[in-house]
Amino acid sequence: MVDISQKLNEESFLLGKLGTCHVLLRDDHRFPWLILVPDILGCIDMDELPYADRQGAIEDVARCAQVMKKVWSIDKMNIASIGNIVPQCHIHVVGRRRDDCLWPQPVWGFGERQPYDLKIVEDKINLLKKLLFKPL
DSSP, rough: OOOHHHHHHHEEEEEESSSSEEEEEOOOOSSEEEEEEEEOOOOOOOOSSSSSHHHHHHHHHHHHHHHHHHOOOEEEEEEEOSSSSSSOOOOEEEOOOOOOOTTSSSTTTTOOOOOHHHHHHHHHOOOOOOOOOOOO
């Protein structure tokens, strides 16, 4: 099992593991935001994943996007694997709304992370787990 980077652990809540990726909820209430970390040791970029794992990661991304659309009102789904700050392969799945505080700018590098209220995030985590880890 891969060790999830310290920065991702500090700024997210681990929800569990889908087929290929560990799924985290980013602790920033401004945006619906999941982060997927493929369970592959030493992987930095998507092209380094073995073919089957790359396909599995894409399926995990699709699963997360489908669930996120059920949990939040989303106008546009942004999916990216950037990794300039965290040198571990991970995929951001970010739901955007036309009325969010940064629309239409990207979420990266603008503003400070705003952590969830603990009661709200607890409920959100339970709902996401319920929907992510059962058949759609």
